[in-house]
Amino acid sequence: MKFIIQRDRLIQSVNEVMKAVTSRTTIPILTGIKLTADSEGLTLTGSDSDISIQSFIPVEEDEHEIVEVKESGAIVLNARFFGEIIKKLPMETVEIEVHNNFQTTIRSGKAEFNLNGLDAEEYPHLPLIEEENIIKIPADLLKSLIRQTVFAVSTSETRPILTGVKLEVQNEELTCIATDSHRLAMRKAPIESKLTDPTSVVIPGKSLNELSKILDDNNEIIEMVITENQVLFKAKNLLFFSRLLEGNYPDTSRLIxxxxxxxxxxxxxxxxxxxxxxxxxxxxxxxxxxxxxxxxxxxxxxxxxxxxxxxxxxxxxxxxxxxxxxxxxxxxxxxxxxxxxxxxxxxxxxxxxxxxxxxxxxxxxxxxxxxxxxxxxx
Structure with a gap:
């Protein structure tokens, strides 16, 4: 694998996927970021098995070349070291080349780093989601919904279901509810939905906090895809997966x-x-x-x-x-x-x-x- 990329775009994508990477994991490869280069561009993936984030950098955008892929391939690099290196490189462009035994060279100007990589084949696959249950919502509205409810989730693991925000969709209306049993926050908003039946899921508060940090404050449409145990948020060049919380969320309507x-x-x-x-x-x-x-x-x-x-x-x-x-x-x-x-x-x-x-x-x-x-x- 070998490619040359604009450094600021790489930093932006690294920062996005880093939000899903944790050092406290029992799966060593998840402390890394997976980089995949092909003819379309570069895809970065970070995951802690609860949240997975994928950021895509196209070969060109607005007729400006961002990535030049000389040789396709994939590698997993230690997220912390790779992130620190990229931020401190001297020039506007970065060249990354993978050699035998996953040895990876990172060059920028006169600076050259050699990092030990890991086999990308060992990296867990992201969930395959059938895109049937789709909800469309502007990014700035989604950020508001999260901000106005997520603070009320429980921080105690004694009732795990309360550490999440309940999202209910019915008749083109989305209702977000969070409670820690001492307080409750609720917000409703009209949305565009392809769901025929009323649907409700509980998304971990931690996932929504991380999603909110990545989303831009604009009215770009975010697609939200719901399955039995996962939710996927799709923005331009970004996929954000989160597991859903299992269990019965309390009936909060009786509290009001x-x-x-x-x-x-x-x-x-x-x-x-x-x-x-x-x-x-x-x-x-x-x-x-x-x-x-x-x-x-x-x-x-x-x-x-x-x-x-x-x-x-x-x-x-x-x-x-x-x-x-x-x-x-x-x-x-x-x-x-x-x-x-x-x-x-x-x-x-x-x-x-x-x-x-x-x-x-x-x-x-x-x-x-x-x-x-x-x-x-x-």
Whole structure:
């Protein structure tokens, strides 16, 4: 195998596939990146067996030559060393040549590296996916859906299914739900779908985080292909495979209260900053708990009290407070995460009592919902 390639394009592809490579693997070859050169261009593959990423660099793009393939072939190179070498090479182009016994030479200007490669035949094959169940979604919308839900997945392995985001497709609408059993994030969006039956899958939060880092913030259409145990996201010159989580995702619709006893409308940014300040003295305490009380005159009091440190009290003027008087305690972190995910200046919070879950929505956007369980403080 022998080819010459533009260094910046190679770096970009290496960075993409590196997101799937881990040093903590029981399969030694997976610590490497697989490079395959043929007449069409160069394909790089990285995998940790949960996530697999394939990045393709065509021979030419917009009438500019990117790769010149002199001899087809494939090799697996240690991802960490190969990545470091490519980033530090002196010239704009790189020549890579594979000799006998998988010895690989990397040249750029007057710099020359020799790396021991591995047999590409030993590298696990990517799953073959029949492209029947296809959903089409713009990249920037997919990134938003991930950002607004993935933070609420569980970090505990005691219930593995909760470490993923549930994606439900029904009637050209995609619903993403994440919960760790203390909070829930939900976002809906219209999509183009070829699915005839309602479908739902649970994708690991870790996979979605990595996918989000790779996707460009544009409206290029991403194709999402679902099978029994894999999901494939197809972008231009990029394939991203992830395994799906097995098990039954809890029925979260029952968690969302249908009525409320106290309704508050407040400016999201002011409310977020007040909770952030109150949490400064709550951090040391148990669970970072902040207390909210409704006062006469449409005022919300945000406070926290940690006896060994001190206390903080702040009043925020609400735009509207309706219903019963309320005192409630909650995790500052959970509410701050929820407020950051909601895209809106004004938010509505529906409370159903001091010990019941409360719901935060953006006033101008009913496609998003954040639900949080309060904390008992006595």
């Amino acid at each position: 209260p249908s009525e409320s006893k106290t309704d508050v409308i407040v400016h999201a940014k002011e409310f977020l900053k007040a909770i952030d300040r109150a949490s400064l003295l709550a951090r040391e305490g148990r669970n970072n708990v902040v207390k909210l009380s409704t006062l006469p005159g449409g005022v919300i009091e945000v406070s926290s009290n940690t006896p060994e440190i001190g206390k903080v009290v702040e009043e925020v003027q609400a735009e509207l407070i309706e219903g019963d008087e309320l005192k409630i305690s909650f995790s500052a972190k959970f509410v701050m995460d929820a407020l950051k995910a909601l895209e809106g200046t004004d938010i509505k919070i529906n409370f159903t009592g001091a010990m019941r879950p409360f719901v935060i929505r953006s006033i101008h956007d009913d496609t998003m919902l954040q639900l949080i369980l309060p904390v008992r403080t006595y």
